Amino acid sequence: MKLSAKGRYGTRALLDLALHWGEGLVPLKDVARRQEIPLPYLEHLIAPLIAAGIIKSTRGPRGGVSLFKHPEEIKLSEVIQLLEGSIAPVECVDNPKSYPCSNLCAPHDIWGEVKKAIDGVLESTTLQDLVERQTRKEATARCKVREVVYRLRLTK
Amino acid sequence: MKLSAKGRYGTRALLDLALHWGEGLVPLKDVARRQEIPLPYLEHLIAPLIAAGIIKSTRGPRGGVSLFKHPEEIKLSEVIQLLEGSIAPVECVDNPKSYPCSNLCAPHDIWGEVKKAIDGVLESTTLQDLVERQTRKEATARCKVREVVYRLRLTK
């Protein structure tokens, strides 16, 4: 039940773009460096995101990528679906028609509930939520650093 | 985010044992045949379940395995944990201490919520629930078969 590198890298990359929302085009190279993602791998990662109209891109000097929609309009469920495919724990939950088990086996139902539970979280989370959470986290992190620095000065 | 064969096979095998609860020892061979699991694979599958005291086993003729506890006392969360390890979508959710990201990256929090959502379902589902769901499903399936047979007779 682990997310693959696509899912992890992909969300980080999109969060990076969301944090730079409104600043025009961001070179992929920069995203790769900041998020510590191999550039050639990132290039492949985002292909489905571009195809789905989540990201727009321009080539050439001063080119790069940026979000095509406001971070608020991009749900994590959509993103993960594009990056990882369905989040259903088993195949048969996605197309029950082609699996006879769906009518007969009880576990099938549970995996369906698990899928719904996951979807509940991802469907209600947007890139904007990530941005806000991120800035909050960084603020408190900086706070802690200041605190430590302050104490160091006192002991000095 | 897919379950591996261990998880799928394992829950099916346990449901099979739960359906035979109170009937003494069941040969692994029978479970393997009914659930269409390669016998040597099943043998390895259940090792952690035996170690955890969910299943008891006896060798020799008339030997086999059976649940060690009442199906009602066996939660799916426990089972999946043993079969698949943690259901957390990313490593860092399990031991945040050893991952610096947990303090800094927003996605981390979301994966934590996803884990909690999955856990909510699995924690509240026992083998007994599966048994009841299974018998209900089989009853309605039989019902449908009868209905079809009845119609066939009418048209004949």
Add this chain to the structure above:
DNA sequence: GGCTTTGTTGATTATTTTGGTCAACAAAGT
């Protein structure tokens, strides 16, 4: 006591998936 049946364990294998690279190409500036 030997033999058969069943579960236990560990090593080994084939296949698939994953994560990543390389190289050729396409477009957009300068």
Add this chain to the structure above:
DNA sequence: ACTTTGTTGACCAAAATAATCAACAAAGCC
């Protein structure tokens, strides 16, 4: 023309997965 950037497809190595084989251990049966 040339450089910079994104796009595409082929390719590769390593890891995980699914499964098998073989040796062994215990429990019952004759």
